[in-house]
Amino acid sequence: MSDPGPRRAPSLDEFAALAEQAFAGLPEAFRSLTGDVIFRVEEFAEVEVLEELGIEDPFELSGLYQGVDLSRRSVLDPSPHPSMVFLYRRPILDEWAERGDVTLLELVTHVLVHEIGHHFGLSDDDIDAIEAE
Structure with a gap:
């Protein structure tokens, strides 16, 4: 799927295809x-996640x-739960609309x-x- 451009926001499924x-x-x-x-692509983070991170908005x-990130994994540890990356559609769309200097x-x-x-x-500082380089 190509970038949907500035005319309309992609649906959740279209956003997942973009990811x-x-x-x-x-x-x-x-x-x-x-x-x-x-x-995973979701509209927003769950309330519990936001509360845990101290994020109100x-x-x-x-x-x-x-x-468990790769630097902290050990073969001696029991199998961790699968690692997950969440992308939150609505906040990303809002940032995209506000910035206007990048494609979605x-x-x-x-x-x-x-x-x-x-x-x-x-x-975050490492990233x-x-x-910045």
Whole structure:
């Protein structure tokens, strides 16, 4: 699916297809390192997640990584729950509409890469530093 452009917001299914396109566009070496991460697209984060993170406005969370990152996994630990990357459609769409300087595909890719960075064990500061380069 190509970027739907500024005329209309994609449906949840169209947004999920856009996320798949974003992931497919990443370098193969990067994609292969993600392993068995499950990707989910939802309208907003669940209330419990927002409360746990201390976020009052659901529009402030555009993506989330849940799981044990690769830097903290051990073969001696029991199998962890599957790692998951969530992309939240409405907050991403709002940021896209407000910014106007990126395509929706570019923004989805940015959020996706950010959350995958957490899967690799990178902090927000690490990811920001990499993006600044």
